[in-house]
Amino acid sequence: MSLDRLIKKIAEKQNPTVAGLDPKLDYVPSYIKEECFSKYGKNLEGAAQALLQFNKGLIDNLYDIVPAVKPQAAYYEMYGWQGVKALAETIKYAKLKGMFVITDGKRNDIGTTMEAYATAHLGETDIEGKMTEAFGADALTVNGYLGSDGIKPLLNICKTKDKGIFVLAKTSNPSSGELQNLTLSESGETIYEHIGKMCEDWGKELTGKYGYSGVGAVVGATYPKQLKELREKLSTTFFLVPGYGAQGGGADDVKYAFDKNGLGAVINSSRGIMCAYKKQNANEQEYAQAARKEAIRMRDEILSSVGEIKLQK
């Protein structure tokens, strides 16, 4: 019901990071693409198979050191239902290897529809009494613009199936302040702060052993001031922190996301890990080893700011 399963894996591996799997075809080594195109055709099916092979190679080389992966739904949808099939198979494979899977879908809708999203991504679909997992991730990112109606169906599934969500609070992109930084007359708070407080509220009945609930928040590494402010104000909300690496956030920025035990956040890197072989000028056959090397570098860099991760409240 909380994010304890993720937190335990983070402490076990002493690694508070998550590998983003946002596999644009451009990132995939050509030998994989050629193999898949010749087998399935130069079409959505071939492209989707290439993404899946690419992901499996990454997962094989990361699962023993990185606690979680975060596939970004957009990059799978871009390759049609075939891409979405690759998403489902990526999730399955990562779970098989013991990783915690956060589907980055930023889903949002009215209550009845959100129930369908919750079922799709975290729950089980009822096919006339036969319960079947559609995607089966461990956590889902969501957007809170519609208020509590759009969050409540998720809380039920967090409770009954030990899953989690991350609600967008302060996103990592340059224009995030256009709306999120505006101040509310009613409370004098910014919008991102208001959403942060709603997360604390939504998480109330979902608090786990280490003090954090099943309702996390997304707060970007590119805004360290806000990261620090929210960490101080939101004591039970675990953070998913994008924006490290390619988007410009560094270890000094993300350290504010953590509490005194080194808990409280998981830092995402997507392009930094997926495209490490390009940056390291490695042979493309070595893309997964290059990703592992970068994941280790990132872990060590962040740990050196954060210190040992201790499993206590």
Added chain:
Amino acid sequence: MSLDRLIKKIAEKQNPTVAGLDPKLDYVPSYIKEECFSKYGKNLEGAAQALLQFNKGLIDNLYDIVPAVKPQAAYYEMYGWQGVKALAETIKYAKLKGMFVITDGKRNDIGTTMEAYATAHLGETDIEGKMTEAFGADALTVNGYLGSDGIKPLLNICKTKDKGIFVLAKTSNPSSGELQNLTLSESGETIYEHIGKMCEDWGKELTGKYGYSGVGAVVGATYPKQLKELREKLSTTFFLVPGYGAQGGGADDVKYAFDKNGLGAVINSSRGIMCAYKKQNANEQEYAQAARKEAIRMRDEILSSVGEIKLQK
């Protein structure tokens, strides 16, 4: 680049409504389910095929009188990638029949990722030089919480491929006010109003022949006061209005969404049309005819409040 293709179809058919295709398995007549389960198994594949058959029957009986359909992504994702395949095939079938297709995905993300969503749902995916439509809808609903970065990639596709978007402003659900009705210190405006103004701004270079741009807004029928307020303030923003029928909005509520020419909005009904056969106590074999009957009733009811739809500025 604007929503003119939709507007023209609305005027042609004298029908400012859209049929929501949110096919829960419970809504599908049992003879369709039985046929699909026996052919494909009682699994995600069988369920997805049942949704597709159900949708095709609806489309066959609506396309000559209803200008548009709005499939809701959540209800397809609930049936796994197989369901998402049924979504892709539903979109294709509706377009083949000449309908305008609005994919209701409420997608949102940072710029680079939003480019992937824009490509997925409205554009063409580049598979090493081979351009392929992944889902190919005419318009997509989106959430503006991330600001301009998350909208701009969509504007490019609206411009180059004559597509449209609808940004969530004031949603139809009971808790929409929790965030959307709060007032901003900076301007004294509500959040939904602020988003509405951003729509006007984003749409500036996308204005069409009838005065409306390619950037529409979602405004719920359940909030007629806000609907009226926004119609008065946003002169170039076309509205997608959910919440009619099952959610409680009536013809007297939605009339405020229209301008003096009967343009300016398209009203959605999902359950009302899909489940019309249940309400009419019709034989389930007649579900599509019942849907047609309800679609005509809805059209006539709304037209009687709105008057003749005239194609002028």
